Amino acid sequence: MNLMSIIAFVMAFTVFGVGVFTSTNNPMAFIDYHAGLIVFGGTIAVTAISFQFDKVLLMIHVFFTRVVRGQKIKFTEIIKQLMVLAEAYRTNDPNLKSLVDKTDDHFIKETMGILMDDFLDEKELEHILQLRAKTMNYRYMEDAKKFKAIGKFPPAMGLMGAVLGMIALLQTLGQPGAEENIGPAMAVALVATLYGIALSNLIILPIAENLMDGAREVQAKNLMVVEGIKLISKKKNNILVAEELNSYLLPKERLDRKNIEGAKA
Secondary structure, eight states: OOHHHHHHHHHHHHHHHHHHHHHOSOGGGGOOHHHHIIIIIHHHHHHHHHSOHHHHHHHHHHIIIIIISOOOOOHHHHHHHHHHHHHHHHTTOTTHHHHHHHOSOHHHHHHHHHHHHOOSOHHHHHHHHHHHHHHHHHHHHHHHHHHHHHTTHHHHHHHHHHHHHHHHHHHHTTSTTHHHHHHHHHHHHHHHHHHHHHHIIIIIHHHHHHHHHHHHHHHHHHHHHHHHHHHHHTTOOHHHHHHHHHTTSOGGGSOOHHHHHHHHO
């Protein structure tokens, strides 16, 4: 469970809730079922039109698996796992397959599986690994772009709700007591705009940015793994593997020599 993302969502809703309850003596003024129907229902409808319905369901799955349940990548742990596999592969350790199965990174399992099948030469192996890393990054970025595209729908639906409310208000002008209803009617009309802005900027667009950041992080990790597998295929020493992969990280992020030696032992 990604606790930090959950805390961030709670903070966003808290800020919105505090803003609502401290801006007026009547918080119920922010509740309007017609506005909710237009904004939330309209957003779902245009999303289903823009993307196939099965892809909409897939996006919900993406949100839960990558934002709610996803964990930040620990690059030093990836290096340690590759060091262990490098040593096992170099020494023809009979436990290599079990070591691969124990790793918690799917991309390492997949790429090591290709290497152990031993049916590709060096150039073919590198090409396939690079292609798979590129394809995964493309798909992850496309998921993020879909959320970003959806983010423009709620404000538009909110504006539509506000326009409908203003039309209903203007139709009553000229009737007895109409001037007394102008303020409340305008407030109700603007509730739809508020819903649209809040839905877009507190939920959908932050999810898109989270997914894009996660995609970039996964791509950096996968490129590191590809380089590691290339070195493993050449049966390089695991210390060399670690030093090579450390080059993908900033100095403060790198696996230090003590940890490298400990992992080798």
